[in-house]
Amino acid sequence: MTHYESIVIGGGVIGVSIAYHLARLGQRRVLLLERGRIGEGTTAQSSCILRTHYTVPENVQLAQAAWRVYDDFAGYLDDREADCGLVRCGYLIAAPPGAKSTALHEALAAQRGFGIRAEVIDAPAARSLLPIASFGDDELIGYEPDAGFADAYLVTSAFARNARRLGATVRENTAVTGLVLAGRRVTGVACGAETIGADQVISVQNVWSGELARWAGVALPLAIERHSVMSLETKAAPYTRQMPVFKDLGVPGLLYCRSYGGAQMLVSEGTPGEVLAAPDTVQADVPLDRVVDVGGQVAGRFPAYAEAGLASSWTGLYDVTPDWNPVLGPLPGVEGLWLAYGFSGHGFKLAPSVGLLVAQAVLGRAGAVPIEAYALSRFAQGRLLAGRYGAGAVS
Numbered sequence: 508m509t510h511y512e513s514i515v516i517g518g519g520v521i522g523v524s525i526a527y528h529l530a531r532l533g534q535r536r537v538l539l540l541e542r543g544r545i546g547e548g549t550t551a552q553s554s555c556i557l558r559t560h561y562t563v564p565e566n567v568q569l570a571q572a573a574w575r576v577y578d579d580f581a582g583y584l585d586d587r588e589a590d591c592g593l594v595r596c597g598y599l600i601a602a603p604p605g606a607k608s609t610a611l612h613e614a615l616a617a618q619r620g621f622g623i624r625a626e627v628i629d630a631p632a633a634r635s636l637l638p639i640a641s642f643g644d645d646e647l648i649g650y651e652p653d654a655g656f657a658d659a660y661l662v663t664s665a666f667a668r669n670a671r672r673l674g675a676t677v678r679e680n681t682a683v684t685g686l687v688l689a690g691r692r693v694t695g696v697a698c699g700a701e702t703i704g705a706d707q708v709i710s711v712q713n714v715w716s717g718e719l720a721r722w723a724g725v726a727l728p729l730a731i732e733r734h735s736v737m738s739l740e741t742k743a744a745p746y747t748r749q750m751p752v753f754k755d756l757g758v759p760g761l762l763y764c765r766s767y768g769g770a771q772m773l774v775s776e777g778t779p780g781e782v783l784a785a786p787d788t789v790q791a792d793v794p795l796d797r798v799v800d801v802g803g804q805v806a807g808r809f810p811a812y813a814e815a816g817l818a819s820s821w822t823g824l825y826d827v828t829p830d831w832n833p834v835l836g837p838l839p840g841v842e843g844l845w846l847a848y849g850f851s852g853h854g855f856k857l858a859p860s861v862g863l864l865v866a867q868a869v870l871g872r873a874g875a876v877p878i879e880a881y882a883l884s885r886f887a888q889g890r891l892l893a894g895r896y897g898a899g900a901v902s
């Protein structure tokens with residue numbers, strides 16, 4: 508039986524980052540197994556927004572470390588060809604007076620405590636950054652200049668390419684169908700009739716993590732949610748790439764928007780989505796009443812978008828945990844088995860630092876953030892990493 512030090516199950520942006528970092532930290536025999544093609548899972552559906560704005564301090568630290576990687580992607584990977592498609596347009600977030608405003612104020616102060624540029628700006632300053640939007644004088648507006656968005660395909664393929672360069676094996680079109688166990692220790696995986704040995708197995712299966720739960724005979728908290736994304740277009744007010752990503756805490760959908768294709772607005776909701784019984788990445792229709800509802804909220808903030816047309820729409824799945832934050836670390840009761848799932852719609856920006864953190868833990872090393880904060884046991888122990896804006900992907 509072929510034997511590896513580590514097997515990573517799943518070739519999304521998190522899985523390839525973990526495989527890359529295991530190889531970078533010195534593991535010589537790393538195998539990543541992807542059922543389809545690298546990056547074709549939920550990573551392909553991502554809006555790819557990068558920000559360090561979070562109300563959970565551990566997330567701020569992970570996002571800050573990840574931003575540094577995205578900001579110097581080729582340098583970090585030591586690969587002159589690597590380009591993450593970074594658009595450094597900044598991030599604006601607005602909250603109405605009340606609880607959300609208090610939370611935003613405290614979050615911005617906490618960010619500054621980590622050395623992040625995160626300022627409170629007034630409505631005229633916000634209008635100068637995002638002239639297609641209207642801002643009220645009673646709103647609290649936060650601005651993070653070192654933020655933006657990147658490209659899922661470029662990031663995922665660069666991590667995979669560099670994992671290979673450092674000696675890892677990346678196999679596509681290979682579905683893991685079970686675990687090989689010796690008592691309560693994992694000793695490898697089954698891929699149909701083929702078995703492959705490993706000292707450590709890391710499951711990075713996102714919405715397909717229920718398979719892992721069945722193989723290991725455990726229950727994992729996971730809701731599969733479908734979210735819809737739209738791109739809107741109006742010639743009267745193009746959303747250019749220089750304009751910041753915008754998060755609106757003042758509308759029911761807690762909408763986020765960014766430039767798309769250089770002139771359109773990509774918009775989606777930051778609230779819980781439609782719960783599915785099983786993972787299914789097949790595209791679903793975005794109902795007309797959803798388009799009308801989101802369009803109305805957009806038009807309240809971006810007056811010219813009252814006349815906007817729907818250019819395109821698509822759906823994507825979130826792997827949601829009870830506190831909308833990932834589970835990272837060992838699966839208790841099965842030695843050698845590790846989990847990295849539950850990114851709840853905000854894992855893309857964290858991929859570089861989560862990959863490093865998980866690889867360090869697998870190698871028995873401490874990371875910049877204690878990985879124990881993200882342990883599965885936090886749900887049973889009531890140590891939730893709950894965000895201050897309520898359920899949704901800001902955390």
Ligand SMILES: Cc1cc2nc3c(=O)[nH]c(=O)nc-3n(C[C@H](O)[C@H](O)[C@H](O)COP(=O)(O)OP(=O)(O)OC[C@H]3O[C@@H](n4cnc5c(N)ncnc54)[C@H](O)[C@@H]3O)c2cc1C
Pocket residue numbers: 516517518519520521522540541542543544545546547548549550551552553554555556557681682683684711712713714715718734735736822823824825847848850851852853854855856857
């Ligand atoms: C609509 C949408 C918008 C988003 N916007 C943002 C954003 O703006 N910013 C942000 O930070 N995050 C965002 N996210 C979240 C982010 O994209 C995800 O958290 C991240 O891409 C998840 O990566 P992953 O590697 O965990 O999962 P995936 O990309 O889903 O990868 C899991 C892989 O595992 C493979 N797999 C599963 N089971 C097996 C098996 N048995 N054998 C072999 N392979 C298997 C699958 O084929 C899949 O490729 C968004 C997500 C969606 C859906």
